[in-house]
Amino acid sequence: MIYRIEETTSTNDDARDAKYRHGDIVWAERQTAGRGQRGHSWTSPEGQNLTFSLVLEPRFLPVGKQFLLSEAVALALTDTFAQAGIETRIKWTNDIYAGNRKLVGILIEHSYSGPTLARTVVGIGINVNQKEFDPALPNPVSMAVAAGRTFDRSEVLETFRKRLETRYAQLERGDAEALQRDYRERMYGLGEQRTFRHPDGTPFEAVIEGVRPSGELLLRHVGGPLREYLFKEVEFVVK
Structure with a gap:
């Protein structure tokens, strides 16, 4: 289920609440303390982008194979953008780039139960319709800029949810080889x-x-x- 809220400190913090279960999405219009990788903050103008957190409960996945979950999430995003006509690549570990510009940031936080994962919160920020960016940001881009048109954010989120179901099913089936192959083929800068x-x-x-x-x-x-x-x-x- 998708839970849409107006404002929060961080959707990743909200999504830790036990009331949210596997597959639930917490989508906020405003985050006052959004977080990115390497301790960076994440900000987004209201009404233009998607900032949300996804709850997963991959109890079948050994701790040593947790990167496969990151691969599944990143691939689901590239699948989503392909459906919108936007070619993207995955910059290791899991930023999504259109050309040489950053389209998506991802922050994945795990909790564990012995040798396996117990609960994972995937924080995702997608630049959807934003066209003007803070000059301090090094290389941002949005779906609207990349495709030359605007998008319905709810439709983008629903497409991602469906694409993730497909990729997560691969993970549950143990089809690690396909996930690893697809991830490698879509890596930003591969062979360069x-x-x-x-x-x-x-x-x-x-x-x-x-x-x-x-x-x-x-x-x-x-x-x-x-x-x-x-x-x-x-x-x-x-x-």
């Missing part, structure tokens, strides 16, 4: 030499070769070895 940055700020050049099932990014350093990086061990520099 790109600039990355170590946590200390040191840049380096490498080619993206893929991602491990456990989520590590595989980078072939220019003139060097193939190495794997966990989230926060490397930053993708988008110019």
Whole structure:
């Protein structure tokens, strides 16, 4: 069920409430303390975009395979945009890009029950109809800008919900190979030499070769070895 509210601090915080069950979506017009990856804040003008959190209860999924859930969510979003005529790519770990510009931010927060996941809250911000952005943002874009037309936000959300049902069913069936294949094929910058940055700020050049099932990014350093990086061990520099 979709629960639509006018204002909250963060939909991810709201979605932790036990009254929300598997498949429920909390959609807010305004977030006063929205969060993104790497501790960034997330803001959105009222009435133009989609800011919501999805509740999932993937109790069948081992903790060591939790990245498969991230893949399913990211792929469901790219499926959604394909239906709208917008070609997108997944920037590891799970930002969605149209061209070289960020269309979606995702923040996934898990809780665990022994060796498996218990409950997952997926916070998603989709730029839908916004056409003017804060100049401080490095590279934003919206569906409206990418497609040259406006969208009904409720229809976009419903399309995503249906596409996620399909991808989640793959996950439940244990069809990890298909999820991993599709995720790799849709990776932003796959096979290209790109600039990355170590946590200390040191840049380096490498080619993206893929991602491990456990989520590590595989980078072939220019003139060097193939190495794997966990989230926060490397930053993708988008110019």
